[in-house]
Amino acid sequence: MTKILAQLSAxxxxxxxxxxxxxxxxxxxxxHPEWAYTVSMLHVTVSLLFAISTLLVHxxxxxxxxxTGRWVKEVALAYKLPDQPLPKLTRELKRxxxxxxxxxxxxxxxxxxxxxxxxxxxxxxxxxxxLACLTLVVNxxxxxxxxxxxxxxxxxxxxxxxxVNRIRAEHGLPTNEEALHQEHA
Numbered sequence: 001m002t003k004i005l006a007q008l009s010a011x012x013x014x015x016x017x018x019x020x021x022x023x024x025x026x027x028x029x030x031x032h033p034e035w036a037y038t039v040s041m042l043h044v045t046v047s048l049l050f051a052i053s054t055l056l057v058h059x060x061x062x063x064x065x066x067x068t069g070r071w072v073k074e075v076a077l078a079y080k081l082p083d084q085p086l087p088k089l090t091r092e093l094k095r096x097x098x099x100x101x102x103x104x105x106x107x108x109x110x111x112x113x114x115x116x117x118x119x120x121x122x123x124x125x126x127x128x129x130x131l132a133c134l135t136l137v138v139n140x141x142x143x144x145x146x147x148x149x150x151x152x153x154x155x156x157x158x159x160x161x162x163x164v165n166r167i168r169a170e171h172g173l174p175t176n177e178e179a180l181h182q183e184h185a
Contacts (some may be wrong), residue, residue: 001064002151008057009143015050016108016139020132022046023115027125040119047115054108054139058101061146065094068153075160079167086156086163093156097149100142104135111135 022043029036069090076087111131117123165175174182 002147002154005057005061005064005147005150008060009147012050012053012057013136013139013143015046015053016136019043019047019050020136023129023132027129044115044119047112051108051112054135055105058105058142058146061097061101061150064150065090065097065153068157069094072156072160075164079164081160081163086160089156090153093149093153097146100138100145104139104142107131107135107138 022039026036026039026043029039072087072090075081076083081087111128111134114123114128114131118125118128161176165177168175173179
């Protein structure tokens with residue numbers, strides 16, 4: 001998941017940068033109507049694509065932490081593992097990650113709404129431009145926090161599996177990997 005998140009985040013952030021660059025180009029474009037319309041439509045299309053992509057990437061983070069947190073909790077209950085450090089750490093990682101992810105989602109929604117207001121010439125464009133810059137900053141911040149949390153969480157999952165295998169060995173049972181191999185054989 002760490003590698004997937006890094007790739008999705010990088011692609012998404014580059015897309016947000018491209019949307020901002022097109023917005024700046026749209027603002028700087030010469031008065032030629034056909035050129036201005038083409039750049040404007042390209043900006044709207046790329047912006048909407050990556051606004052939705054941003055929502056999807058951060059939603060994926062929510063789902064990842066909900067799922068892995070539940071898995072760690074269930075395994076801890078089944079194998080009578082103590083709450084500290086592993087199950088508690090997954091809850092702390094989720095609590096650390098959710099606010100920045102939600103902020104990143106909300107700011108991109110606000111930016112898209114302000115962008116449509118500016119496109120319809122009902123809102124001043126500086127509001128949209130300011131929110132677009134804020135979107136870049138908040139998403140970069142959120143992606144850094146999410147990346148660190150996912151990396152730590154991957155270690156927690158490995159530690160839980162090591163503990164489960166240790167308990168299984170104490171009871172004369174095969175490791176999970178061996179049990180899965182036997183099941184498929």
